[in-house]
Amino acid sequence: MSSVLERLAADYPQLYLNPDTDSQEAYRRVVLRGEEPEAKSLAHYRGDPADREEIADTPAGQVRVVTLGNRQDFELALRSLMAAKDGPEAVIPESQGAAMLTVFNWPRIHAHLALYPEEERAAEFKRFTAVRENYVDMLVLLSRGPYSHVDAATMGETEEEWLGHSDAIRRFHELTHVICRRQYPGDVAPIRDELVADAVGLYAAYGCFDPETEKLFLGIRDGRYVGGRLGNYTDRPEELTGAVCAALERIRATVEKQAGTEPFRLIPALMKDADMGETKTQTRRNTP
Amino acid sequence: MSKEMDMELDFDKLEQVSGGGQLQDLINRIVNSGKAPEYKRILKTQGKAAAAAACCADNGDLCGYCAAAVTMLK
DSSP states (O other): HHHHHHHHHHHHHHGGGOOOOOOHHHHHHHTTOOOOOOOOOOOOOOOOOTTEEEEEEETTTTEEEEEOOOOHHHEEEEEEHHHHHTTOOOOOOTTOEEEEEEHHHHHHHHEEEEEGGGGGGGHHHHHHTTSGGEEEEEEEEEOOGGGGOHHHHHSSOOOOHHHHHHHHHHHHHHHHHHHHHSSSTTTOHHHHHHHHHHHHHHHHHHSSSSSSHHHHHHTTTTEEEESGGGGTTTTHHHHHHHHHHHHHHHHHHHHHHTTTTTTTGGGHHHHHOOOOOOOOOSSSOOOO | OOOTTTTTGGGGGGOOOEEEEHHHHHHHHHHHTTTTHHHHOOOOOHHHHHHHHHHHHHHHGGGGHHHHHTTTTT
């Protein structure tokens, strides 16, 4: 079993549970109450030589990034990490290649409470968990594979080249979401956020931004929406295609002007370029 | 130990904040919660912004998708 999964499960023991056989109640006991799973087995995962873990440094702080090379492992892990809330049977769409999520760190809570006499632990638990940063981690979970399900031939690359570029795009895309959530708390506009994240990803991978590549990802051909990722973010992809294409040209101009800039430094300008006047609904709380 | 002391965390703080499946996740969540008829009623009588606001009040972690989700409920 990969040491990446072993380390991840040590911090998030719900990964020892199997979403195909364990109940939501079992997940809630582990995730919400900090109980130890009955068995600590990772046999339901395959492990992969490409599994890796890093602590990424970003302008918004450090972020734990885990890549799981096996698609089934990625889906099992994501299902387990969200099972307490969404249920273990939630289906991970085939189109989903990454996730940014919050997870509770019970080992940190237990370690902290162990410093206190037993009779004081309930009160200290309340105090310690009143501060979100004490026990809530942000985790980026990545899978591998062609980005946005676009194949290598369409990109004019070899399979290996495209896989490497896909990994880079996906990594920078998710980290951009982390940065935006931390630096623009409560400001969520789905299409804008995806255009910005893809733009940073493409620039990081290729050193430039080509709107035609982004249109491939979104499912826009000859100025029309033909089905693709854009439909994941809006109920009216056809109507918004023109506005999206205009935003992509603004992004291209900005990236050209700021060639050589570190990718994440482009974010503030890209947030303006990608603004299409979507209905921005403020979230109720900050999402780190 | 935590069970005896009745220490429990709030699962509202568990959030998947990106990944591409959020809109469908939200639609599934609305349907499973039984709130779809209520949001559809608000959409019909008060408009999209009001329906989205009602959805956001219940689903803050996926708030940015509420405007789209409420119009896609069957």
